Amino acid sequence: MNVVLFGATGMVGQGVLRECLLNPEVRSVLAIGRSETGQQHAKLRELVHPDFLDFSAIENELSGFDACFFCLGISSAGMTEADYRRITYDVTMAAARVLARLNPGMTFEYVSGMGTDSSERGRTMWARVKGETENALLRLPFNAAYMFRPGVIVPLHGIKSKTKLYRFFYAAAGPLLPLLLAFPKYVTTTERIGRAMIQVARRPAAKPVLENSDINKLQLAEAG
Ligand SMILES: NC(=O)c1ccc[n+]([C@@H]2O[C@H](COP(=O)([O-])OP(=O)(O)OC[C@H]3O[C@@H](n4cnc5c(N)ncnc54)[C@H](OP(=O)(O)O)[C@@H]3O)[C@@H](O)[C@H]2O)c1
Numbered sequence: 001m002n003v004v005l006f007g008a009t010g011m012v013g014q015g016v017l018r019e020c021l022l023n024p025e026v027r028s029v030l031a032i033g034r035s036e037t038g039q040q041h042a043k044l045r046e047l048v049h050p051d052f053l054d055f056s057a058i059e060n061e062l063s064g065f066d067a068c069f070f071c072l073g074i075s076s077a078g079m080t081e082a083d084y085r086r087i088t089y090d091v092t093m094a095a096a097r098v099l100a101r102l103n104p105g106m107t108f109e110y111v112s113g114m115g116t117d118s119s120e121r122g123r124t125m126w127a128r129v130k131g132e133t134e135n136a137l138l139r140l141p142f143n144a145a146y147m148f149r150p151g152v153i154v155p156l157h158g159i160k161s162k163t164k165l166y167r168f169f170y171a172a173a174g175p176l177l178p179l180l181l182a183f184p185k186y187v188t189t190t191e192r193i194g195r196a197m198i199q200v201a202r203r204p205a206a207k208p209v210l211e212n213s214d215i216n217k218l219q220l221a222e223a224g
Contacts, residue, residue, distance in 0.1 A: 001201055002064060004030045006095060007071030008037050008046075011153065011161035012111050015190020016069050016197055017044070018157060023198050023222070030061070032095075052091040055098045063102040067201035070095065070110045075163045076126035084126065089133045100140040107144045107201045110137055111193070114151035114186070114212055138208055146200050150193055151186040151212040154178065159190050184216045195219035 003020055007013035008031035020026040021041050031037055032047045049058055052072075070092060076084045092110065099106060112134055117127035120135065134147045154177045161167050170177065180187040196210070196218035205218065 001026050001066045001198075002028045002030075003201070004032065004062070004065045004068045004099070005071065006032055006068070007073065007111075009033050009035060009162065010071060010073075011155050011159055011163075011166065012073075012150075012190060012193060013069075013071035014159045015155065015157070016071055016194040018159075019191060019194025019198060019222075020069075023195075025202060026198065030065070032058075053086075053094050055095060059098060059102070062098055065099070065103050065106055067107045067109065067197075068096075068099050068103075069197050069201075070108065073111060075165055076129075077165055081125050081129065085129050088126075088129045089136070092133050093136055096137055096140055100142050104141060105143045107146070108137060108140070108142045109146045109148060109197050109200060110134065111148045111150065114149050116147070116149055118209075134209070144204060145208060146205060147209045148193065148197065148215060149209065149211050150188050150215060152180060152188075153193065154180060154187060154189045156189050156191045185213045188212055188215050188219075192216055192219040195222035198222050 003026055005013060005017060008017045020029045021043055029044050030047060031044060032049055036046045036048060047058060047061060074087050096108060112130040115127050116134060117131040120128050120132045122128055137145050155170060193215060196215045199218045199222040
């Protein structure tokens with residue numbers, strides 16, 4: 001399987017990249033970002049692109065993929081709705097539209113979050129915008145699209161979040177973090193998300209929206 005990965009420098013993306021590089025079913029990974037991950041691996045190629053609202057300059061690099069793992073995203077803390085929407089909806093859709101056109105056989109997998117509002121009308125700004133993004137992605141002509149809704153994500157294997165707020169939370173929770181895994185309805189790990197994403201790209205899941213507990217169940221099949 002050939003994978004294109006967005007957000008590989010972030011916490012979730014680093015975890016997904018790690019699982020892709022370890023998994024023999026993944027033949028190649030193209031990571032597209034504003035900067036490089038700094039990782040070297042025979043399966044990994046990186047493309048640095050400055051403008052995530054316009055991919056026309058790199059369109060010739062964007063075909064031939066079986067799956068896209070879209071892990072790019074930001075926290076809404078302290079952001080206006082317009083700014084949050086520009087990254088969450090506009091950037092995601094700019095990439096997804098090009099990929100759907102060039103890769104009709106693709107499985108597109110988007111990391112949103114637990115509590116995402118599919119009605120697009122609720123009172124919580126981030127949940128509304130993520131809901132709008134999910135709904136728009138599900139309308140694109142991909143072979144399949146899946147929305148991953150993790151709750152709390154425990155970073156494993158030395159992975160760190162780029163978001164200050166999350167880094168503070170993980171540092172404060174410290175050794176208690178692994179104990180949270182006793183709550184699979186609400187808590188997952190970077191490793192489990194990566195494994196579940198690969199599993200869903202290989203074998204269709206029963207439904208397009210995957211909640212935290214679905215992610216934890218799916219990854220078991222990939223873990224073997
Ligand atoms: N962390 C959690 O516990 C958690 C829980 C549930 C859901 N999620 C969701 O998972 C997704 C990823 O979260 P994360 O924790 O991995 O975040 P993160 O560590 O802050 O990483 C964010 C990633 O998105 C990229 N990015 C951000 N803004 C960008 C922009 N304007 N243009 C291009 N790239 C941009 C970053 O690239 P740069 O390196 O260039 O900044 C980085 O690769 C988000 O949608 C988040 O809502 C996270």
